[in-house]
Amino acid sequence: MSDPVSAMSGATFAGLAKVEDSGLQGMITLRGDLASAVLQAAVKAATGAEVPVSGQVALSDQGGVAWMSPDELLLLVPYAEVDAKVSELSEALKGEHALAVNVSDARGVFRLSGEGAREVLGKVCPVDMSAEAFKPGQFRRTRMAQVAAAFWLDHDGVFHIVCFRSVAAYVFNLLSASAHPQSKVVVY
Amino acid sequence: MLILECPYCGVKAEETELAAGGEAHLKRFGPGSSDEEFHDYLFMRENPKGVHFERWRHANGCGKWFHAARCTMTLEVFGTYSAQTTEPPQEIKDKISEKRPDWTWRDIK
Numbered sequence: 001m002s003d004p005v006s007a008m009s010g011a012t013f014a015g016l017a018k019v020e021d022s023g024l025q026g027m028i029t030l031r032g033d034l035a036s037a038v039l040q041a042a043v044k045a046a047t048g049a050e051v052p053v054s055g056q057v058a059l060s061d062q063g064g065v066a067w068m069s070p071d072e073l074l075l076l077v078p079y080a081e082v083d084a085k086v087s088e089l090s091e092a093l094k095g096e097h098a099l100a101v102n103v104s105d106a107r108g109v110f111r112l113s114g115e116g117a118r119e120v121l122g123k124v125c126p127v128d129m130s131a132e133a134f135k136p137g138q139f140r141r142t143r144m145a146q147v148a149a150a151f152w153l154d155h156d157g158v159f160h161i162v163c164f165r166s167v168a169a170y171v172f173n174l175l176s177a178s179a180h181p182q183s184k185v186v187v188y
Numbered sequence: 189m190l191i192l193e194c195p196y197c198g199v200k201a202e203e204t205e206l207a208a209g210g211e212a213h214l215k216r217f218g219p220g221s222s223d224e225e226f227h228d229y230l231f232m233r234e235n236p237k238g239v240h241f242e243r244w245r246h247a248n249g250c251g252k253w254f255h256a257a258r259c260t261m262t263l264e265v266f267g268t269y270s271a272q273t274t275e276p277p278q279e280i281k282d283k284i285s286e287k288r289p290d291w292t293w294r295d296i297k
């Protein structure tokens with residue numbers, strides 16, 4: 001067995017905000033009818049969280065659920081349990097028009113924390129990052145400079161960023177440049 | 189800058205989060221149609237200075253296709269609506285009529 005490593009192997013950068021590779025994160029893409037009671041129960045069983053409304057993430061002790069599109073969720077689960085969770089989901093969703101896939105190793109995940117975090121994101125995403133507009137529990141898929149990315153804000157003021165693994169180095173460098181200590185704009 | 193609200197996820201997406209998909213409400217002419225109909229389906233497009241209907245995709249977002257009604261001259265957006273329709277809903281047509289009482293587009297008014 002090969003040793004799994006996260007996209008940026010624990011890299012960190014400290015500037016206006018702290019950028020950190022989040023390490024291994026179990027992630028499951030689930031597509032299906034989000035209004036289905038069977039699907040909602042399966043999601044709750046897998047993550048401990050309810051299916052959120054659009055633009056939101058629902059977090060629990062062991063994971064969470066992010067709203068990706070009208071027929072897609074991103075389930076957050078412990079990395080070690082992801083295969084078991086996919087099997088459980090597939091079993092529970094038999095007969096439903098739904099599909100669960102392990103995408104953990106296809107993604108890069110970062111944490112962005114500290115006072116300048118909103119500004120760091122605001123520089124590279126076309127999103128209103130003011131505290132009134134972007135609140136804890138909100139989830140947004142968008143563009144981070146030249147690549148697609150998604151992020152949410154947890155209840156401790158930490159942003160969590162997800163991107164494709166193939167552009168994880170780009171995103172880490174981008175966030176680090178955006179957090180350069182001499183690049184303060186003081187908008188937020 | 190053009191900002192369109194995605195009717196599927198509610199995000200007010202700025203142009204760079206979207207991918208343009210060309211003219212809306214094209215009717216496909218395939219096997220069994222005349223050469224002229226097929227030619228027009230492939231090549232003939234509206235190019236108005238004013239009210240226009242377009243397809244857009246929320247590419248850096250929920251990924252869904254949707255429709256937008258806007259003015260090509262002022263960039264004013266009259267509204268966005270579902271992709272699951274062959275013509276603009278009445279509500280969108282009413283909004284356009286409020287601002288541009290004399291508008292027409294193809295055979296729609």
Ligand SMILES: [Zn+2]
Nearest residue numbers: 194197246250
């Ligand atoms: Zn959308």
